[in-house]
Amino acid sequence: MRALLANLLLFGAAMVAAPYLGPLWHALFPEVSRPVWDSPGWFSLLGEHLMLSLGATLIAAILGLGAAILATRPAGRALRPLLDAVFSLAQAVPPVAAIALSLPLLGFGAAPTLLALVLYAALPVMRSAVGGLDAVPAPVLDAARGTGMGSARILAQVELPLALPVIQAGLRVALVLAIATTAVGAVAGARCLGTPIVTGLANGNPSWVLQGAIFTAWLALIADQALRLGLGRHSG
Amino acid sequence: MPSQPAALAARLPLTGTAPPPREAMAVATLSVLAVLAPLVLGVLSLAPNRLLSPRAAAMPQTAGVIICLGLFLGFCLGTALLARRAAWLGWAELAAALALCALLAGIGVAAGEVLRDASPAARATPAAGFWMAMLLLALAAGCCAAGRGGTPRNFMVAVVLGFGLLWAAGLLGNLSVAREASARGAEIRAAAIQHLGLSGSALLLALAVSLPLSLLALRHRKLEAALMGVANGFQVVPSIALFGLLMGPLGALVSWAPGLRDWGVGGIGPAPAVLGIAVYLLLPLCSAFLAGLRVVPPALIDAARGQGLTEAGILRRLRIPLGLGVMLGGLRVAAVQAIGLATLAALIGGGGLGTLVFQGIGQLATDLILLGVLPMVALSLLADGGCAALQAALERGP
Numbered sequence: 177m178r179a180l181l182a183n184l185l186l187f188g189a190a191m192v193a194a195p196y197l198g199p200l201w202h203a204l205f206p207e208v209s210r211p212v213w214d215s216p217g218w219f220s221l222l223g224e225h226l227m228l229s230l231g232a233t234l235i236a237a238i239l240g241l242g243a244a245i246l247a248t249r250p251a252g253r254a255l256r257p258l259l260d261a262v263f264s265l266a267q268a269v270p271p272v273a274a275i276a277l278s279l280p281l282l283g284f285g286a287a288p289t290l291l292a293l294v295l296y297a298a299l300p301v302m303r304s305a306v307g308g309l310d311a312v313p314a315p316v317l318d319a320a321r322g323t324g325m326g327s328a329r330i331l332a333q334v335e336l337p338l339a340l341p342v343i344q345a346g347l348r349v350a351l352v353l354a355i356a357t358t359a360v361g362a363v364a365g366a367r368c369l370g371t372p373i374v375t376g377l378a379n380g381n382p383s384w385v386l387q388g389a390i391f392t393a394w395l396a397l398i399a400d401q402a403l404r405l406g407l408g409r410h411s412g
Numbered sequence: 413m414p415s416q417p418a419a420l421a422a423r424l425p426l427t428g429t430a431p432p433p434r435e436a437m438a439v440a441t442l443s444v445l446a447v448l449a450p451l452v453l454g455v456l457s458l459a460p461n462r463l464l465s466p467r468a469a470a471m472p473q474t475a476g477v478i479i480c481l482g483l484f485l486g487f488c489l490g491t492a493l494l495a496r497r498a499a500w501l502g503w504a505e506l507a508a509a510l511a512l513c514a515l516l517a518g519i520g521v522a523a524g525e526v527l528r529d530a531s532p533a534a535r536a537t538p539a540a541g542f543w544m545a546m547l548l549l550a551l552a553a554g555c556c557a558a559g560r561g562g563t564p565r566n567f568m569v570a571v572v573l574g575f576g577l578l579w580a581a582g583l584l585g586n587l588s589v590a591r592e593a594s595a596r597g598a599e600i601r602a603a604a605i606q607h608l609g610l611s612g613s614a615l616l617l618a619l620a621v622s623l624p625l626s627l628l629a630l631r632h633r634k635l636e637a638a639l640m641g642v643a644n645g646f647q648v649v650p651s652i653a654l655f656g657l658l659m660g661p662l663g664a665l666v667s668w669a670p671g672l673r674d675w676g677v678g679g680i681g682p683a684p685a686v687l688g689i690a691v692y693l694l695l696p697l698c699s700a701f702l703a704g705l706r707v708v709p710p711a712l713i714d715a716a717r718g719q720g721l722t723e724a725g726i727l728r729r730l731r732i733p734l735g736l737g738v739m740l741g742g743l744r745v746a747a748v749q750a751i752g753l754a755t756l757a758a759l760i761g762g763g764g765l766g767t768l769v770f771q772g773i774g775q776l777a778t779d780l781i782l783l784g785v786l787p788m789v790a791l792s793l794l795a796d797g798g799c800a801a802l803q804a805a806l807e808r809g810p
Contacts, residue, residue: 204660254437261554264563268792270752273785276769280778281540352648359650363759363773373656377759382659389656393649400648 180401187394191218194387201383211383213372218391225368225395228286228361229354232293236350239294240301241343245331247302248309259306263299271296271357275364289361289368296357297350304346308339348403356396369395432496435559439495439504442552443488446511446545453541456519458526459588461533468539471518472525480518487511491552501556505566508553513574515545520578523586535588537778563800568793592779600768604787607764610682610757611750614689618746622694626701627727636702643695651688651753655760658684685762689753693746700742704735737806744799751792755784765791 201211246252274292362370369392376384457466487510494504523536553567629636758766765784772780
């Protein structure tokens, strides 16, 4: 926990300091005339990055959980093979391809990225929720039915609480995945921490690329660190 | 213990009808949706020229178009009906592929008819309903394959064959994507070869690093922990950021030793891309190698050692032959990942099919994006299918 807080503080301090480190970037990239990234500030990029990832994870959580609940009902068993097929198809199409394909339909900006993020983040949520709901022991369900509980109450008061740790783990994985994948959205014009990378590559400015890459990678590592912390607490 | 009638029914397979497999419902729903999608969303759209956005166009009512659409409808129904028997799931997959080809032929013919009375600059493109139907049919085939416990082999082979036939027959030539493709044929081939080169060399590099390291890590716990830690850590870093981070050091390396530039090393170009892709392949490869090498139970290893087998002999005769299936599984995951990751190589000047994708994004040209994405998806499906077939052949073998 302390390591995570220290890392977060360091990350924030670096974001504050980055625009004032002109001499450093000048020394690293002497051939670049404007090596300091300043147009949208780092914190506004970070904010939009997090908004996109959090929003996508929220939508993905609702969709994924809904699909998982449906697929684990007796009437919804038929959904299972469909979920398997979606999983294997999604594996063959990387997020950047999904973003590129939805671009003509949705236009430049955050929308194609949001769509791709929702699709890819829904997969771990769905997988973990199906696993968690499947793992509820049958005798427990029988006992619940025996006490006269209806299927809706069994779901809300027995199945979901028992599956909660597994579902939470899936949600955390989805959030980390979304935070890392959001950066790619910059190629479709979404404003995020990937924006300096893409702008720098387009304008031949390696200094912007480096700064964007550092913050993007750093944020992803922080998210992963937080994920490990959260998972460790639950399992241990 | 089975009840009497059930036992009887099991003994007389001809009298009772087997219950439909659990895939039947999903496949039927998907096939029906695949029929509805073109009706609701439209199949064909027409643009006055390459730059203006397309508008929905009515399908012409000629014999060719009607036959193709009738076949599409029939094969969709066939998919739904064939999927009601577990033994027929393979045929259902084939029917889905034929439905897809029929719709493709239909819009190809329709595009020719529509363009006949339009200006030469006009472009006919598939509309959203077409893509939706393709996606739904692919998912239906995936469901059938899941029911047979495998990859949709029949579907993929039939679609590739059908597409080749339609292309060779010139039925697709009037579609906008096809015009763009034939105008840029050489460029696409070069990009695809570059793409394979990028992902192939990244895979070789990753193999060259992870094989010896996995063998070493098998004996040394500390090395294993370090190896998995590093591989996991890299996995977290977004690829776009890693490519960006590699540019600086490699650029500095070249300015320090300019001779390296002749070898293709530099901050921009294939070198950082190959290096970056290879780094992501370490995790699937190393974890599969280590798991594969540990498939053999320790008791068996002890027995082999007792019989006087050397460590090298144990490796060659026990660990590698028995763990080959698991190792191939890791190779399969890595190959698919490599092909996907190579798309981003274009951002740092590495070339490959991503070049077309990013050009298409820049010009908002759907055709160009498709020409980059479709071959890439085809390559990754082929790599996946190839590795799966290899795995299956190994499991069937001795």
